[in-house]
Amino acid sequence: xxxxxxxxxxxxxxxxxxxxxxxxxxxxxxxxxxxxxxxxxxxxxxxxxxxxxxxxxxxxxxxxxxxxxxxxxxxxxxxxxxxxxxxxxxxxxxxxxxxxxxxxxxxxxxxxxxxxxxxxxxxxxxxxxxxxxxxxxxxxxxxxxxxxxxxxxxxxxxxxxxxxxxxxxxxxxxxxxxxxxxxxxxxxxxxxxxxxxxxxxxxxxxxxxxxxxxxxxxxxxxxxxxxxxxxxxxxxxxxxxxxxxxxxx
Amino acid sequence: xxxxxxxxxxxxxxxxxxxxxxxxxxxxxxxxxxxxxxxxxxxxxxxxxxxxxxxxxxxxxxxxxxxxxxxxxxxxxxxxxxxxxxxxxxxxxxxxxxxxxxxxxxxxxxxxxxxxxxxxxxxxxxxxxxxxxxxxxxxxxxxxxxxxxxxxxxxxxxxxxxxxxxxxxxxxxxxxxxxxxxxxxxxxxxxxxxxxxxxxxxxxxxxxxxxxxxxxxxxxxxxxxxxxxxxxxxxxxxxxxxxxxxxxx
Numbered sequence: 001x002x003x004x005x006x007x008x009x010x011x012x013x014x015x016x017x018x019x020x021x022x023x024x025x026x027x028x029x030x031x032x033x034x035x036x037x038x039x040x041x042x043x044x045x046x047x048x049x050x051x052x053x054x055x056x057x058x059x060x061x062x063x064x065x066x067x068x069x070x071x072x073x074x075x076x077x078x079x080x081x082x083x084x085x086x087x088x089x090x091x092x093x094x095x096x097x098x099x100x101x102x103x104x105x106x107x108x109x110x111x112x113x114x115x116x117x118x119x120x121x122x123x124x125x126x127x128x129x130x131x132x133x134x135x136x137x138x139x140x141x142x143x144x145x146x147x148x149x150x151x152x153x154x155x156x157x158x159x160x161x162x163x164x165x166x167x168x169x170x171x172x173x174x175x176x177x178x179x180x181x182x183x184x185x186x187x188x189x190x191x192x193x194x195x196x197x198x199x200x201x202x203x204x205x206x207x208x209x210x211x212x213x214x215x216x217x218x219x220x221x222x223x224x225x226x227x228x229x230x231x232x233x234x235x236x237x238x239x240x241x242x243x244x245x246x247x248x249x
Numbered sequence: 250x251x252x253x254x255x256x257x258x259x260x261x262x263x264x265x266x267x268x269x270x271x272x273x274x275x276x277x278x279x280x281x282x283x284x285x286x287x288x289x290x291x292x293x294x295x296x297x298x299x300x301x302x303x304x305x306x307x308x309x310x311x312x313x314x315x316x317x318x319x320x321x322x323x324x325x326x327x328x329x330x331x332x333x334x335x336x337x338x339x340x341x342x343x344x345x346x347x348x349x350x351x352x353x354x355x356x357x358x359x360x361x362x363x364x365x366x367x368x369x370x371x372x373x374x375x376x377x378x379x380x381x382x383x384x385x386x387x388x389x390x391x392x393x394x395x396x397x398x399x400x401x402x403x404x405x406x407x408x409x410x411x412x413x414x415x416x417x418x419x420x421x422x423x424x425x426x427x428x429x430x431x432x433x434x435x436x437x438x439x440x441x442x443x444x445x446x447x448x449x450x451x452x453x454x455x456x457x458x459x460x461x462x463x464x465x466x467x468x469x470x471x472x473x474x475x476x477x478x479x480x481x482x483x484x485x486x487x488x489x490x491x492x493x494x495x496x497x498x
Contacts, residue, residue, distance in 0.1 A: 009372070011374070088371055119325055121339075122337055123307070126375075238372065
């Protein structure tokens with residue numbers, strides 16, 4: 001028996017998120033189906049980041065066990081022939097039997113993209129959130145600084161989510177503008193349910209002038225979801241980097 | 250009667266190109282339909298660049314005449330409410346009655362994007378051409394140099410196209426790589442049918458090593474479509490800039 005780690009890139013537009021659902025298209029469901037076609041056995045991959053409906057990824061992780069003698073480097077070719085155009089495997093490699101993407105220490109990087117121009121640009125619509133209200137990027141970047149480090153992110157977690165701890169560490173949180181597009185880039189050791197989208201929604205309020213940058217710290221300290229901004233739309237969010245601390249790539 | 254010039258951005262994926270067809274979705278058809286809804290009169294816009302099926306644009310031009318008293322700056326709002334998500338007006342302004350986008354001297358800039366990595370990346374699939382064969386960007390850039398200037402581009406015009414002259418001027422033609430994406434950026438005073446896509450297809454052959462850069466000059470001089478590369482797929486092509494020489498923006 002060997003354990004294989006896949007790196008999957010996908011356009012989340014057409015999917016009800018990563019996690020398997022019996023009656024809706026999901027990334028996990030498509031991977032399980034394609035693996036079954038190749039291996040002729042029931043496969044249930046273990047996902048790294050269980051991304052929400054509509055969220056995109058360049059590099060999500062899926063792990064599975066098999067007795068097959070197919071060399072691991074052949075899996076991207078075999079899977080990509082069976083997967084739809086909006087899900088494609090980028091690499092596959094054998095990993096130790098004990099490797100579990102959600103139990104290993106890791107750093108994930110997400111980008112939240114905002115198109116900030118007077119009118120929507122159709123070729124950007126699937127991968128960014130459009131707002132015509134001019135956003136002050138410097139104020140957003142200032143507000144973002146208060147979230148860097150280890151904090152209790154309870155204010156930035158979807159209400160009702162059940163988790164052991166709402167403490168997470170953010171290593172990097174940058175807000176940058178290039179042309180008409182603002183990118184919020186955040187790297188952390190883990191993210192609560194909707195956390196990046198709530199951070200984005202809160203920084204958008206700062207950019208609009210509805211919140212002062214310093215209020216981001218007050219919201220963080222209050223540990224109250226109701227004080228933070230709205231959950232920004234899923235289409236703007238992409239998982240862009242996923243690294244494991246313990247040398248397993 | 251006043252003449253209004255619209256700037257239209259669109260994702261061409263779902264359309265049979267710019268030009269009106271009675272039984273297929275086209276950009277022109279959508280504009281005519283939306284203008285009719287607003288103005289309650291039959292409108293047939295005059296298009297600037299008659300882009301092919303699947304080609305995208307940030308800034309194509311459409312001109313129409315109306316007796317309406319609606320101020321020109323209101324048209325983007327009124328039209329965007331009626332247009333689908335994949336076509337959006339960026340601006341509208343009144344122009345002189347004699348202004349015709351295809352009869353005025355202009356400079357158009359197209360970008361052809363190539364995704365050059367081992368496996369397709371789904372979030373790039375609609376706006377770039379994927380090839381896993383490693384392309385030599387320096388060789389492509391060298392080959393591109395032979396096309397700059399005024400030439401008879403007969404070798405780079407779709408066979409069977411009927412035009413008065415196949416002479417065009419290319420002001421700029423750059424091939425650059427950023428990350429996994431190669432961009433061919435070309436600015437000219439006009440382009441023959443499929444010209445940019447045939448240039449892209451020919452430079453891809455140079456990048457693959459199937460043609461030497463110097464052979465691009467031989468192909469140009471031969472004035473024979475059969476010697477140039479294949480017409481590269483439409484999805485990689487976007488009209489990114491459209492300027493008029495005679496001070497009309």
